[in-house]
Amino acid sequence: MSNYTEDELAQDLEQQEYKFGFTTDIESDQAPKGLNEDIIRFISAKKEEPKWLLENRLEAFALWKTMDEPNWAHVKYEKPDFQDITYYSAPKQSKKYESWDDVDPEMKETMKKLGISMEEQKRLTGTNVAVDFVMDSVSVATSFKSKLKELGIIFCSFSEAVQDYPELVKKYMGTVVPASDNFYAALNSAVFTDGSFCYIPKGVRCPMELSTYFRINEGGTGQFERTLVVADEDSYVSYLEGCTAPQRDENQLHAAVVELIAMDNAEIKYSTVQNWYPGDKNGVGGIFNFVTKRGICGTNAKVSWTQVETGSAVTWKYPSCILKGDNSVGEFYSVAVTNNYQQADTGTKMIHLGKNTKSTIISKGISAGKSHNSYRGLVQIHKNASNARNFSQCDSLLMTDESGAHTFPYIECKNSSAKIEHEATTSKIGEDQIFYCLQRGISEEKAIGLIVNGYCKEVLNQLPMEFAVEAQKLLTISLEGSVG
Amino acid sequence: MTELTKNNINFKSDLQPTTITVSEHDKQKALAVLQNTPLPTTRVEAWKYTRVAKLGKIDFVNNSATIDNISSYVIDDTNCSFVFINGHFSKEHSSQKIPAGVSITLLSEVNSPLEASSLKLEGEVFNAMNTAHLTGGLQIDIAPNALIETPVQIIHILKGDNILANFKTIVNAEKSAQAEIIQGFFSESGEHNFCNSTSEINVAENAVLRIDKIQYESEKSFHISTEQVQQDKNSNFRINTFTLNGGLVRNNLNIDVNGQNCETHLNGAYLLKNKQHVDNHSVVDHKVAHCESHELYKGVIDDNSTAVFNGKVFVRPDAQKINAFQSNGNVLLSDSATINSKPELEIYADDVKCSHGSTTGQLDEEAIFYLRARGLSEKSARHLMVSAFIGDVLDKITNENIKTYTHRLLNDRFGWEF
Numbered sequence: 001m002s003n004y005t006e007d008e009l010a011q012d013l014e015q016q017e018y019k020f021g022f023t024t025d026i027e028s029d030q031a032p033k034g035l036n037e038d039i040i041r042f043i044s045a046k047k048e049e050p051k052w053l054l055e056n057r058l059e060a061f062a063l064w065k066t067m068d069e070p071n072w073a074h075v076k077y078e079k080p081d082f083q084d085i086t087y088y089s090a091p092k093q094s095k096k097y098e099s100w101d102d103v104d105p106e107m108k109e110t111m112k113k114l115g116i117s118m119e120e121q122k123r124l125t126g127t128n129v130a131v132d133f134v135m136d137s138v139s140v141a142t143s144f145k146s147k148l149k150e151l152g153i154i155f156c157s158f159s160e161a162v163q164d165y166p167e168l169v170k171k172y173m174g175t176v177v178p179a180s181d182n183f184y185a186a187l188n189s190a191v192f193t194d195g196s197f198c199y200i201p202k203g204v205r206c207p208m209e210l211s212t213y214f215r216i217n218e219g220g221t222g223q224f225e226r227t228l229v230v231a232d233e234d235s236y237v238s239y240l241e242g243c244t245a246p247q248r249d250e251n252q253l254h255a256a257v258v259e260l261i262a263m264d265n266a267e268i269k270y271s272t273v274q275n276w277y278p279g280d281k282n283g284v285g286g287i288f289n290f291v292t293k294r295g296i297c298g299t300n301a302k303v304s305w306t307q308v309e310t311g312s313a314v315t316w317k318y319p320s321c322i323l324k325g326d327n328s329v330g331e332f333y334s335v336a337v338t339n340n341y342q343q344a345d346t347g348t349k350m351i352h353l354g355k356n357t358k359s360t361i362i363s364k365g366i367s368a369g370k371s372h373n374s375y376r377g378l379v380q381i382h383k384n385a386s387n388a389r390n391f392s393q394c395d396s397l398l399m400t401d402e403s404g405a406h407t408f409p410y411i412e413c414k415n416s417s418a419k420i421e422h423e424a425t426t427s428k429i430g431e432d433q434i435f436y437c438l439q440r441g442i443s444e445e446k447a448i449g450l451i452v453n454g455y456c457k458e459v460l461n462q463l464p465m466e467f468a469v470e471a472q473k474l475l476t477i478s479l480e481g482s483v484g
Numbered sequence: 485m486t487e488l489t490k491n492n493i494n495f496k497s498d499l500q501p502t503t504i505t506v507s508e509h510d511k512q513k514a515l516a517v518l519q520n521t522p523l524p525t526t527r528v529e530a531w532k533y534t535r536v537a538k539l540g541k542i543d544f545v546n547n548s549a550t551i552d553n554i555s556s557y558v559i560d561d562t563n564c565s566f567v568f569i570n571g572h573f574s575k576e577h578s579s580q581k582i583p584a585g586v587s588i589t590l591l592s593e594v595n596s597p598l599e600a601s602s603l604k605l606e607g608e609v610f611n612a613m614n615t616a617h618l619t620g621g622l623q624i625d626i627a628p629n630a631l632i633e634t635p636v637q638i639i640h641i642l643k644g645d646n647i648l649a650n651f652k653t654i655v656n657a658e659k660s661a662q663a664e665i666i667q668g669f670f671s672e673s674g675e676h677n678f679c680n681s682t683s684e685i686n687v688a689e690n691a692v693l694r695i696d697k698i699q700y701e702s703e704k705s706f707h708i709s710t711e712q713v714q715q716d717k718n719s720n721f722r723i724n725t726f727t728l729n730g731g732l733v734r735n736n737l738n739i740d741v742n743g744q745n746c747e748t749h750l751n752g753a754y755l756l757k758n759k760q761h762v763d764n765h766s767v768v769d770h771k772v773a774h775c776e777s778h779e780l781y782k783g784v785i786d787d788n789s790t791a792v793f794n795g796k797v798f799v800r801p802d803a804q805k806i807n808a809f810q811s812n813g814n815v816l817l818s819d820s821a822t823i824n825s826k827p828e829l830e831i832y833a834d835d836v837k838c839s840h841g842s843t844t845g846q847l848d849e850e851a852i853f854y855l856r857a858r859g860l861s862e863k864s865a866r867h868l869m870v871s872a873f874i875g876d877v878l879d880k881i882t883n884e885n886i887k888t889y890t891h892r893l894l895n896d897r898f899g900w901e902f
Contacts, residue, residue: 072529074830381844383819398834401802411825413844416816420844422827428834 031088037061040190043088047159047193050166060179060189067183073345074374074406077314080253080288087191087224148206153237154199155210158226161197168199172230176259176294176322184255184290184316188224192257195226200235200266209464210239225256231266233298238269238464252277253288254312260295260303264325267302268295271463273471276311281369283341286313293317299325299354306462308471309336309344318376320349323357323385330359333459337475338371338403347377347394347408352385352418361392364456367403374406381418388415394424397455449476504618504652505597513605517612524609533792533824534734534763539706542676544648546619548572549672557639557670559698560885564588565637569672571619571649571679577639585630586663591621591652598654602684602712604738610708614650614682621652626661626691635664635696635883642679642705643672653683657691657719664694666886669709669730671702681709687719689743695723696886700893701730703758710736717743724880727754727762728893737766741775748777753877755870755898756789756821763792768808770799773833776807782877784870786817794826795840801832810840815847815873847873867900 031042040061044054069079148155154165161169179189200206231237241258254276262268270293279286289312295303305319321330332348350359365373375394396405407424429451437447452475453460463471506514523540524531549569554577558565563581566588567574573590582588591598603611624636642649657663669679679701687693701707707730715721727733739748754762768777783791797808814823827840847869855865871878871894881887894900 396829396831398831398836401804401834403834404830404832406831407827407829407840409825409827409842411823411842411844413814413816413823413825414819414821416819416821416846418816418844419846420842422825422842423839424827424829424841425837425839426829426831427837 031086033086034083035061035085035087035191039087043191043193046088047162049159049162052170053162056174056179057190060186061191063179064183064186064190067186069183073316073376074372074408075314075316075343075345077288077343082187085253088193148208151204151207152201153204153206154197156197158192158195158197158228161228165197165199168230169197169228172259172261173226173228174259176261176296177257177292182292185257185292188226188255188257188292192224192226195228195256197227198229198237198239200231200237202232203234204232205235206237210237223252223254223256225254227256227258228261229259229268229270230261231263231268231301233263234265235263236267239271240464241270241272253290255290256292258291258293258319262295262297262301262303262328264298265300266298267304269304269464270295270306270319272305272307272309273463273474274307274309274311274315275474278311278342279313279340281340283313283370286342287311288313289315289317291317293319294322295320295330296322297325297328297330297354300327301325302329302331304329304331304333304462305348306333306459307335308459308463308474309334309346310474312344313342315342315344315346317346318348320351321359322351322353323359324353326354327356328354329357331462332359332361332363333462334363335366335456335459335471335475336364336373337366338368338373340369340371342369342371344372345374345376347375349378350380350390352379352381352388352390354385356387357385358389359391361390361394362458363392363394364459365394365396365405366399366452366455367396367405368399370400370402372404372406374408375424376408378410379412379420379422380410381413381415381420383414385415386417388418390418390420390422392422394422395455396424396426397452398426398428502618503592504594504621506615506618507597507600510598510601510605510615514612514615517605517607518609518616521607521609521612530765530794533790534732534761536732538732539678542646542678544646544678545644546571546617546648546650547644549643550574551577551641551643551672554639554641557641557668558637559639559666559668559889560635560637560883562634562637562666564634565639566622567639567641568620568649568651569641569643570647571640571651573620583632583634585627585661586632586636587625587627588636589623589625591618591623591654594623602714603682603710604712610680611682611710614652614680614710617650618652619648619650621654623654624656624665626655626657626663628658629660630658630662632661632663635666637666637668639668639670640679640681641670641672642677642701643674645674645676647674647677649677649679649681651679651681653681655683655685655693657685657687657693659688660690661688662692664696664883666883667695667697669697669699669701669707671705674702675704676706677701677704678706679709681707683709683711685711685713685721687713687715687721689716690718691716692720693722696881696883697723697725698886698890698893699725699727699730699733700897701733703729703731703760705731707733708736709734711738713737713739715739715741715743715746715748718745719743720747722749723751724877725752725764726877726890727752727756727764728890729897730760730762732761734763735765737764739766739768739777741768741770741777742772744772744774746775748775749880750777750779750781751877751880752781753874754781754783754791755874755894756783756791757786757898758789759787760789761792762789763794765794767796767798770797770803770806770808772800773802773804773806775803777809779810780877780880781811782813782874783823784815784817784874785821785823788818788820790822790824792824792826793842794828796828796830797838797840799831799833799836799838803833804835806833806836806838808836808838812840812842813873814842814844815870816844817846867898871900
């Protein structure tokens with residue numbers, strides 16, 4: 001391997017096709033393309049939703065019509081035609097699955113390819129993963145529900161929650177990300193089809209990692225997920241979210257909203273591995289990922305975001321924390337990898353309102369191919385947030401001379417006792433580092449993998465065990481061939 | 485009020501006509517911009533933290549004025565100093581002993597119209613206003629291979645109410661030339677004065693140019709300055725900006741690094757109190773390989789004042805082996821003070837070392853205790869700490885006279901005693 005050059009490596013990587021690109025053939029129950037009040041009524045009726053929710057949707061839609069698509073992000077793409085999207089698509093089935101055995105075998109196969117391996121999980125009941133699997137827009141299988149129920153934990157699909165716990169949904173939905181927040185949040189509030197809902201009662205420590213796998217399946221289907229996690233006082237939950245999508249040539253739009261509410265002394269840990277179809281090596285196709293994620297903290301509460309972003313053609317995502325309660329803590333750990341023509345504009349917002357609030361931002365960007373990777377973050381210390389503390393570190397690694405790495409931090413401070421540190425660096429893998437590895441008999445490709453993994457370690461260490469393995473695999477898949 | 489500027493800045497009708505001829509192309513363009521572009525609002529990204537709407541509410545004039553004694557404004561006792569009052573040249577106070585190798589011309593005495601400007605006019609109201617309604621200006625040419633030891637000093641003083649001074653400095657440092665320029669901006673008296681200054685600076689191959697800029701205007705004045713710098717290969721450009729007083733100050737530094745092996749140094753210190761607003765914007769555009777740039781800005785923000793720092797570094801495709809560093813440090817002394825810091829990197833080449841850092845904090849109470857335990861008063865201890873913090877930037881001044889002068893201004897304004 002001694003004469004395996006960086007260029008060859010880059011070529012290998014480019015040629016590597018998206019490993020999870022396959023389509024499941026299931027008849028689906030689709031709404032006609034386009035967006036208008038009737039479609040929203042159709043979705044709401046399909047979901048058998050209560051009247052207040054329909055009204056919320058219509059309000060959000062009215063608001064959305066007055067909004068403009070944001071264009072401040074450092075990304076270029078052809079704006080989606082919102083009238084050319086199917087806003088509802090559900091795998092065709094008349095009844096809910098009673099047990100795992102009833103699940104369509106083809107769907108089981110899909111999950112297997114994704115590495116979810118529900119069956120393995122079933123065998124290993126007692127190991128700690130519960131999966132709320134979302135294929136297209138409807139949740140098809142939920143496990144461990146009864147076990148969670150014993151503890152009073154509610155973990156179900158969003159539409160179930162609307163049916164079974166309407167008062168909880170009504171109370172918390174839209175309190176962190178209101179429909180008026182931004183263009184995509186308004187769109188999501190109007191047309192969301194499903195998602196996950198999680199409620200941890202007072203004083204309960206959720207004994208297992210909760211996870212959802214999202215998958216976009218139907219060609220040309222926009223998926224609008226809505227996730228709401230409420231951790232009541234003194235509770236703890238670790239929530240995992242991961243995604244892969246099949247290969248499509250048409251750009252697919254994904255505009256999700258995630259709301260986290262951590263009440264006094266509660267802690268929410270939210271981890272994401274995102275591996276949607278990034279488009280082929282010429283930049284054709286791929287998912288548009290425009291997500292609004294935000295958490296709010298009560299006194300002594302903590303919200304921690306960890307994300308590994310390797311997919312999507314265009315990513316526009318800023319998981320944020322509102323540190324409202326005194327002594328609350330916000331964390332953001334991110335690895336964003338872009339290759340070929342991918343573009344990512346991602347970062348976080350830390351809004352310090354309470355006293356003695358703390359936030360940590362660790363962002364690692366890796367740009368390969370002709371991709372562009374931007375960090376955009378806001379640290380805002382309000383007037384009454386005495387003794388607020390922030391530490392931010394944003395590192396970028398450039399793999400090729402055609403890629404770009406950009407940093408746009410906004411630091412706004414109105415309190416004299418705040419301490420804010422921000423640091424950013426941009427560089428490529430040192431030739432001396434590679435040389436050192438080569439000298440010790442490690443091939444160039446492996447050396448790059450090693451260095452990249454080490455570079456991301458700070459973030460990967462934050463992931464729950466189950467995810468860390470998958471994330472490392474993803475990094476290797478996204479970079480092993482694609483690192484130049 | 486002239487019709488030409490109805491959308492943004494107002495002039496009284498008795499505006500004195502300019503005696504400087506700007507190239508017809510620039511003039512037309514500038515007038516068109518003025519007519520079509522409103523004053524920037526905070527919705528414009530570059531002006532996100534700075535409100536200039538107040539400027540639209542004043543009827544400006546550009547009267548000349550006289551001042552009896554300017555000795556307190558002389559920064560360096562050099563024999564080569566040019567004094568402008570309200571943007572108009574004051575022959576009386578200027579001592580024009582120009583060192584050999586330098587030629588200095590008043591723009592009003594240049595016979596041919598000014599050449600096309602390197603300033604960006606589209607969408608830039610203040611540049612356009614400067615170009616279209618120039619009050620005064622100076623062109624400094626430094627001959628090839630000239631090594632100028634005496635700094636060229638330009639002193640701007642504003643006097644009277646509602647004064648608008650549109651000033652332009654053109655500096656051409658020819659091949660292998662070496663020179664230093666000192667710029668001082670002061671107010672004698674009056675309210676709502678507006679100094680709108682632009683500079684076009686060309687640093688040729690192997691040239692070394694250093695600019696020290698001291699801003700000490702009144703808290704009721706406005707100051708917007710734009711430096712457009714072009715650097716040719718192997719050149720070295722350094723600018724130190726000290727903002728010690730001023731109501732609303734905005735400094736734009738645009739550095740185009742066009743040749744390889746260049747060095748660029750941008751340093752700045754800002755000390756604010758009361759309701760001051762100081763905004764430092766810089767863009768270093770690395771267009772070619774093998775260059776380095778260093779940026780160090782530090783500020784102390786007290787009372788209800790607001791400081792803004794926005795530094796941007798571009799590394800264009802194929803501009804490899806760039807080392808670009810940016811650092812911004814802030815100390816907030818009051819809970820009503822605000823700092824908005826936005827260090828940005830946009831990098832399109834891979835073999836680079838770029839970093840930026842930004843910190844915000846306060847004086848270390850333990851260090852203050854240490855000093856107090858050694859007999860310093862609380863006040864002196866704090867002043868010592870602040871001066872040590874700002875000292876990093878003040879130390880970048882190599883000219884002792886400027887250093888002494890700056891310390892005197894700091895004493896006057898902040899009552900430093902130690």
